[in-house]
Amino acid sequence: MTLNTSQVSYYMTQRKKGVTQHISAMKAGISVRSGRRIEKAQWSKAGERHWRTRKDPLEAVWDSMLVPLLKERPALMPTTLLEMLQDKYPGQYPNSLRRTMQRRVREWKLQYGAEQEVMFRQRHQPGLRGLSDFTELKGVVVTIAGKLLAHKLYHF
Known part of the structure; x- marks a missing residue:
């Protein structure tokens, strides 16, 4: 009979608690020999099946x-x-x-099937990036001490 991951996990949990190999194996429902193989890291999961188990009904x-x-x-x-x-x-x-x-x-x-719409979420974190812009104000006259000031408005 093959070992499953829950048996291996339970066995290792018992061993970490300080329970003996023999008792841990009994509690996990495996043989002491399998417990030794687990501890030596000689246990491996069964490979994934790549063949059909029955004829395709469709x-x-x-x-x-x-x-x-x-x-x-x-x-x-x-x-x-x-x-x-x-x-x-x-x-x-x-x-x-x-x-x-x-x-x-x-x-x-x-x-x-039809192509799915791809979305890339944009998360803007405050203070990390910003946009700035200069604008020429047409029709607005700004004077300083009676002199015309040619300027651009800066916006952040």
Whole structure:
């Protein structure tokens, strides 16, 4: 039987509390030998599976029927597509395929669907940046001691 991460975590928690290897292994539901392997760091998680565990139930209709529908009307919901299949092929596509259909449609939309709008949030922190501007005031006359002052207004 393979070890899972919760068993390893529980075993290590017990060991850090000062409990013996034998008792920690018993509490975690593993063998003492597995406990030794964990402590020597010879334990590793099982690799991720990269193969299918069952035949694709939508294989017969995905490319020929569902993808053209999604291209034509991308707003179609996966449950609507499943209901359509159930109407067209009674008894062949059970309700238990709903989650499979949702995953397939989500993956298709991510890969081939409409582009999503990209947003980059702008957070302005006070005192870090500022804008400044010079403006010429037309029609405003400024005099100092009776002399005309040619100036620009500075705005921050």
